[in-house]
Amino acid sequence: MPTFISMIRGINVGGARPVRMASLRGIYEGLGFEGVETYLQSGNVVFRAAKAGASRHAAAIERAILESCGFEVPVAVRTPEAMSAAVAANPFLGRRSIDANFLHAVFLIGEAGTPSLKGAKLPLGPGEDAALAGDIVYVYCPNGYGTTKINNGFFERILSVRATTRNWRTVVALERMARGLPA
Numbered sequence: 129m130p131t132f133i134s135m136i137r138g139i140n141v142g143g144a145r146p147v148r149m150a151s152l153r154g155i156y157e158g159l160g161f162e163g164v165e166t167y168l169q170s171g172n173v174v175f176r177a178a179k180a181g182a183s184r185h186a187a188a189i190e191r192a193i194l195e196s197c198g199f200e201v202p203v204a205v206r207t208p209e210a211m212s213a214a215v216a217a218n219p220f221l222g223r224r225s226i227d228a229n230f231l232h233a234v235f236l237i238g239e240a241g242t243p244s245l246k247g248a249k250l251p252l253g254p255g256e257d258a259a260l261a262g263d264i265v266y267v268y269c270p271n272g273y274g275t276t277k278i279n280n281g282f283f284e285r286i287l288s289v290r291a292t293t294r295n296w297r298t299v300v301a302l303e304r305m306a307r308g309l310p311a
Contacts, residue, residue, distance in 0.1 A: 129162060129176040132185055133211050133302045135235060136171030136193070137202045137280070137292035145199050147171070155192045161185075167301055167311055171201075172294070174305045182207060186237070202290035204235040208306035215303050217261045218296075220268050231296035232273055234265040234280055236289045243287045251277040267293070 139145045139152075149166040152173065156164040161175040177185055182205040189203045206214070214233060220226045236243060245260045252258070255270040258278050265283050269276040273295070280293040294302070301311035 129178060130180050131163075131174065131176050131208050131306050132182060133206045133208070133306050134171075134173045134175070134186065134189055135204045135206075135292050135294060135302070136173070136189070137204075137237075137290070139171045139201060140169045145197070145201065147193075147197055151196070155196050156189070159185075159188055159192055165305060167305060168298065170298075171292075172298060172302055174302065182210075183238075202237045202292060204237045204292050206235070208303070211299070211303040211306055213262075214264050215300060217264070218266050219259045219261065220257065220266055226268060227270065228296050230268055230270045230272070232267040232269065232293050233296065233299050234267060234283050234291050234293045236263040236265070236283075236287065236291050238289055243289065245286075248286050251282070253277065265291075 139147045149169060152166060153164045156173060156175050161177050163176040165174045166172060186203045186205040190201065194200055220231055243260060243263065250258055253271055253276055256276060256278060257268045259266050267278055273279065280291050284291050305311050
């Protein structure tokens, strides 16, 4: 059975759209997924499915959450290989001036064609940087993600796609979980 990682945008953030992790696991199990594991309380789930098809699984999860919880949320689904590639592609890793505690990955959701930041005016704060690689925008915010203007909503607007952001520690933990390693 193939393994997948899903990242749900906008649940349990600031008290909005509350979903208990036990309920979330039940939703996934109700879809026939196995080995369902959640990570933290913000909609990170590793699971196994009988069939491949990350976008098919994302759509099914979105529908099931709408039916069960009553709200629409975008869901990014990635394979372990895609998540390993995402970890390896981070252009900020290895730079001496970069503190990984301030790294984030913005996962673009759905078909965006070929997204590009070329020509985009990024409202970068002091020390901030952003780089797009495939369907992920890597963001470095040394003053904190809560204060940056290069956030999830900004990238959704300029790239015309839905997205969800995870801090770097969560990205690495999910990649490890998907490979059967401890988070």
